[in-house]
Amino acid sequence: MPVSASAVLDALGDANRRAILELLTGGAMAVGVLADRLPISRPAVSQHLRVLKEAGLVTESSAGTRRLYRIDPAGLAVVREYLDGFWKSTLDNFARLAEAEGEREERPA
Template identity: 70%
Template sequence: MSGSAAAVLDALGDRTRRSIFEKLADGPIAVGVLAEQLPVSRPAVSQHLRVLREAGLVVETAAGTRRLYRVNPAGLAAVRSYLDRFWETALDNFALLAEAEAHRQGGSSS
């Protein structure tokens, strides 16, 4: 597994970070607004956002005195590639199984 895929999976392994990430999927949000929506303190939200940012899952921008956070779609590319590998293998194995079953059924009717 690539380092970036591991960092993303590790970052999303925490329930609070997953919740923050899901809230950001609706659009950019300030730290204070996130903290109001979660059962953790504002400093804790900031720490979770730092982990998500370091994993490449979120980016921050300045809007006056506020910092807005939003999902970084590029951050999901590494983990998507990692998971797609398993999906492709599963599909290949299913196709082989289906072919073998079709061959077996075709051979028994002769």
């Protein structure tokens, strides 16, 4: 199922999920390790990981009896594309404004 920018942004709207994602920038971690580093319970961490996984921001793999979670770059790429669209639009508008200003300065008074 393709990841949507809306789902990613909704998932990132929660401070605990952002904190989990930030912890995962250091590499794959198990739920217990994440719970030890956060002020929320292990079941809460599991619920947040489920939301992050559904949004396409994390993947899970098995390592023996443990489930390891890591950042999924595809989910981040979707939201980056979404935000880059705003940046491109802003740059295009700036270029048009600069061109119009340049044309005004070139006209004789």
